Amino acid sequence: MEHLSSSEGRRSSLLLFFLLFSVMLGKYHIYLGFAFKPHMMYLGILVILLAASFRFQKLQSFEVMLLFFYLVYVFSGAFSLYASSSLRVMLGIFLYIVFYILMKGILQMFQKSELENGIANAGILFNIGSLFLYVWGLKSNGFSLLGDGVIRYGVWFDRDYPRLIGLMEDPNYFVFYNTIFFTFFLCKRDSLKNKIGLALCLITSVLSFSRGGLLILLIIFIVYFLLNKPANQLRLFLSTFSILAIAWAVSLAMKFRVLDILQHRFQDFSSDGGSGRFELWGRAWDLFSTHPWFGIGASNFADYNAFEYGDNLVVHNTFLEVLTESGVIGLFVYGLFVLTVLYQIFRANFHLKHPFLFLTFLGFMLQMMFLSLIVNDMFLLYLAILSTYFSYEDEKVQSKESNRMEREAV
Known part of the structure; x- marks a missing residue:
């Protein structure tokens, strides 16, 4: 893997930072029959600027499995009732694969320290x-917390809950995108910048009032807590507790009762059916029951749902959506992809060497149980970062082997 020289690296670190950040700006896209997003345009510019150093990288095993899944998923469209929807998602997946390959090639031009600095920034x-x-x-809402279905800048007023969406379009997706930053700052609290980053992640995630998202962040915290030594566990607990306590005190001083809002959000769970997800999951299961092997076709659930129930909502469960749209075969292949990622992470000991990569994947898989993310910018960025870390490990092994051979030759 060829990296940029030190002088080139200094000039290009800012380019890397903007690339990573641009993935978070997906809602500011241009629609050209598909969503042409900022990071796609920026990637094209970067490839031109860094063409002399750009190299296509070999695929990891999990990437091969992901491509195989997408092939199976797209093939399910051959059996679909709404062929135009399957065709659109097929073209979309093709574009995403192209941009993924470009993203991976760009990331692997940088040293690990540069990549981690870019993630932090x-x-x-x-x-x-x-x-x-x-x-x-x-x-802009007069600091009133009341409203339903109203979006004002970074707030979505949802049944009188002021939910943070920030740069995203949905509070649940905000937590999903923020997961990699939360785990990164959680696992790398060795600098003031990263401690500030962790505090920011905790505050914004809580303000999203995403029930599922917050529970999963708690699970991530517990898993990381258990992976640490007792001394580190105590420091981790105290630092996290301090951040939350300070944030809670500030919210009380501002008469913004965060804990009361969270309590009401969780109390509403039984009455709102998981924000309507339970009903959607029932519809998806019924469709799967009638098309068990190959499913109803790629990206067809929303069309079936619109025809039968008058709304074009998605399943809000990636695994169930895969099962419904591409059948048992599609879910089996997707499961192989997930297992391949986990196998490679544990084989490389990344759950201990680079725990944020393992914790991010764990968080993503759990959040996919209530979000539809068959194709997603942040998930693909994460996979590109994971692939880059595997390349770093391969470089270390090759370097050690080269040094050993040199010593033996002497």
Whole structure:
């Protein structure tokens, strides 16, 4: 893997930061029959600027499995009733694969320290920008917390809950995108910048009032807590408790009772059916029951749902959506992809060497149980980062082997 020289690296670190941050700006896209997003345009520019150093990288095993899944998923469209929807998602997947390959090639031009610095800076800007938009949204609403179905800048007023969406379009997706930053800052609290980043992630995630998202962040925290030594566990607990306590005290001083809002959000769970998800899951299961092997066809659930129930909502469960649209075969292949990622992570000991990569994947898989993310910018960015870390490990092994051979030759 060929990296940029030190002088080139210094000039290009800012380019890397903007690339990572641009993935968070997906809602500011241009529609050209498909959503042409900022990071896609920026990737094209970067490939031109860094063409002399750009190299296509070999695929990891999990990437081969992902491509195989997408092939199976797209093939299910051959059996679909709404062929136009399957065709659109087929073209979309093709474009995403192209941009994924370009993204991976760009990331692997940088040293690990540069990549991690870019992740940290992108995470801090993402959270600061989102928090600013949230406060601005509250201000534009006269600091009233009341409203339903109204979006003001970084706030979505959902049944009188002021939910942070920040730079995203949905509070649940905000937590999903923020997961990699949360785990990164959680696992790398060795600098003031990363501690500030962790505090920002905690504050913005809580303000999203995403029940599922917050529970999964708690699970991530517990898993990481258990992976640590007792001394580190105590420091982790104290630092996290301090951040939350300070944030809670500030919210009380501002008469913004976060804990009361959270309590009401969780109390509503039994009455709102998981924000309507239970009903959607029932519809998806019924469709799967009638098309068990190959499913109803790629990206067809929304069309079936619109025809039968008058709304074009998606399943809000990636695994169930895969099962419904591509059948048992599609879910089996997707399961192989997930297992391949986990196998490679544990084989490389990344759950201990780079725990944020393992914890991010764990968080993504859990959140996919209530979000539809068959094709997603942040998930693909994560996979590109994971692939880059595997390349770093391969470089270390090759370097050690080269040094050993040199010593033996002497």
